[in-house]
Structure formats: structure tokens, C-alpha cells
Amino acid sequence: ETGVTQTPRHLVMGMTNKKSLKCEQHLGHNAMYWYKQSAKKPLELMFVYSLEERVENNSVPSRFSPECPNSSHLFLHLHTLQPEDSALYLCASSQDVRGPHSPLHFGNGTRLTVT
Amino acid sequence: AQKITQTQPGMFVQEKEAVTLDCTYDTSDPSYGLFWYKQPSSGEMIFLIYQGSYDQQNATEGRYSLNFQKARKSANLVISASQLGDSAMYFCAMRLNAGNMLTFGGGTRLMVKP
Numbered sequence: 001e002t003g004v005t006q007t008p009r010h011l012v013m014g015m016t017n018k019k020s021l022k023c024e025q026h027l028g029h030n031a032m033y034w035y036k037q038s039a040k041k042p043l044e045l046m047f048v049y050s051l052e053e054r055v056e057n058n059s060v061p062s063r064f065s066p067e068c069p070n071s072s073h074l075f076l077h078l079h080t081l082q083p084e085d086s087a088l089y090l091c092a093s094s095q096d097v098r099g100p101h102s103p104l105h106f107g108n109g110t111r112l113t114v115t
Numbered sequence: 116a117q118k119i120t121q122t123q124p125g126m127f128v129q130e131k132e133a134v135t136l137d138c139t140y141d142t143s144d145p146s147y148g149l150f151w152y153k154q155p156s157s158g159e160m161i162f163l164i165y166q167g168s169y170d171q172q173n174a175t176e177g178r179y180s181l182n183f184q185k186a187r188k189s190a191n192l193v194i195s196a197s198q199l200g201d202s203a204m205y206f207c208a209m210r211l212n213a214g215n216m217l218t219f220g221g222g223t224r225l226m227v228k229p
Contacts, residue, residue, distance in 0.1 A: 033217075043206070043219040056216075088158055092217075100148035100210045101167060104217050106160035 003027065006091050006107035013081065014115055021076040021110045023091030031097035032074040033104060034066060037088040049074060050097035081114045088112075117142040119207050119220035126225050128197045135182070136192040136223045138207030146212035149190040151181065154204040154222075166190055194225075202227045 004025045013019050025032060034046040048056035049068040063085075065077040074091055088111050092104040118141040128134040140149065151163045166174045166181045174181040182191040194201055207220040 042221050045216055048216075090158075090160060092160070098213070100146055100212050101165070102148075102210070103150055103162045103165055104160075105162060106152075109158040109160075111158065 004091060004093055004105055004107035006089075006110050008110055009108060010111050010113075012113045012115060013078070015081060015083070017081075018077070018079040020078065021089055021091075021112075023074040023076075023107055025072055025074075025091075025093035025105070027093055027095075027105060029093035029095050029105070030071060031094045031102075032068060032071070033092040033094070034074065034076050035090040035092060035106075037090060037109070039087075043090070047076075048097060055097060078112075081112075083114050086112055086114045117144070117147070117209055117211055117216075117218050119209050119218055121207055121220035121223050123223045124221075126223055128194075128225065128227055130199060130227055130229050131196055133193060133195045134197055134225065136194070136205050136207075136225065138190045138192065138220060140188050140190060140207075140209050142209065142211060144211045144213060148210045149181070149183070150208045150210070150217070151179070151190075151192045152206045152208060152219075153201075154206065156203070160206070164192070197227045199227050199229060201225060 032049045036044045047066045052068045067075040088109045090109045092106045094102045094104045096102040120139045147168045149166045153161045164176045164179045178195045180193045204222045206222045
């Protein structure tokens with residue numbers, strides 16, 4: 001399997017549930033990212049990991065909790081979400097965490113609906 | 116701070132014709148990279164083409180080419196010989212030498228008519 005794989009593709013959860021999004025990259029990259037894409041808004045960077053170390057938290061509420069156990073896997077743990085958290089969550093990876101030349105490669109995304 | 120602007124929320128193009136999607140950017144950093152992504156209705160963001168700020172020639176990848184005008188701070192995507200499968204959202208993005216963010220524009224929805 002190649003590229004960036006995200007599971008699940010779709011998730012519906014209540015505001016009191018706890019769920020996790022999973023991302024796996026098979027590209028040998030050193031950096032991984034979570035982005036949020038809401039309707040009619042630009043993509044928002046949430047978290048950046050470089051070699052399993054978090055290097056950026058873009059003012060994300062604590063109800064979103066990332067985890068990077070190794071350079072190939074990234075999780076986003078969700079708890080007590082709000083309806084406005086409903087969005088497409090995209091995982092990405094890149095060879096380098098810094099520098100202008102390294103494109104991000106994205107997964108298919110998880111479409112999250114909070115009821 | 117960097118900013119990306121895509122002024123065309125939606126575009127129509129006839130199948131087999133060429134189309135240009137506009138992108139302007141703003142940064143004071145002399146070293147940066149510009150990227151275009153395609154997002155079909157399935158949701159995946161597909162990397163299409165890259166242009167570095169110091170590249171002398173415009174980037175090309177198959178039917179995609181990037182019209183890079185550095186003085187005007189524009190990086191327009193040109194799709195030649197449009198196909199029905201080109202119908203999607205297209206995002207322009209920029210990455211600076213400093214920092215680890217890829218900043219996206221608001222996107223352009225392209226619709227190819229048969």
C-alpha cells in the first residue's frame with residue numbers, strides 16, 4: 001500500500017463520545033500534519049509532528065488530542081466535541097517539516113459529523 | 116505573514132479547451148514554494164505541481180503548467196485539453212523557507228462541460 005491512508009472515511013459521533021482518527025503514511029516521510037477543512041473556509045492547520053515530536057499546535061481546543069507513536073502513524077483523539085467541529089479532517093505527510101520545496105501528500109480524509 | 120488569494124470561486128470550461136486558474140500571493144520571504152492541489156468530491160487533496168521562488172523556468176507536469184510571474188506575485192495554473200475528470204476544487208498553496216505551514220487559498224471550483 002502506498003501514500004497516505006486515513007481511517008475511518010466517515011464518522012458520526014455524539015457530543016459525549018470518544019473516538020479516534022487514524023493516519024498512516026507509507027512514503028518514508030519525516031513530518032505529519034492534521035488539517036481541518038470546514039465548509040466555505042480555507043484549510044486550517046491543526047498540528048504538526050516532526051519525527052514523532054509535536055512542533056506546532058495551532059491554537060486547537062483541548063478536545064482534540066493528537067498522538068504520534070512513530071514517524072509513520074498519527075492519531076487524532078476526539079472527545080466531547082461540538083457540532084461546529086463537523087468537518088473533513090485531512091492528514092498529510094512531507095519529507096521535511098521545514099523548507100519551501102517539500103510538498104505535502106494528503107490522505108482521503110475523514111468526514112466527521114458531530115450530532 | 117503569508118497570504119494566498121484565489122479570486123475565482125467557480126469556473127466553467129468546455130471539454131478539450133484550456134483553462135487558467137488564478138492565484139496571487141503575498142510574502143516578504145524571498146525563498147518560498149508554490150503548490151497546486153486538486154480536490155475531487157471524494158475529498159482527497161492531490162498534489163499537482165510545484166514552483167520554487169528561485170526557479171527560472173515555469174513548472175510543467177503533463178497537462179498542468181504553472182504561469183509564474185514573480186514581480187506580479189502570481190502563480191496561475193494552466194490546464195490544457197480539459198477532461199471531464201478535471202472537474203474538482205483546485206487550491207493554490209504556499210510554503211515559506213522559514214516555518215512549517217502550508218498556507219492555502221480559498222479554492223476555485225472547476226466544472227468541465229461535455
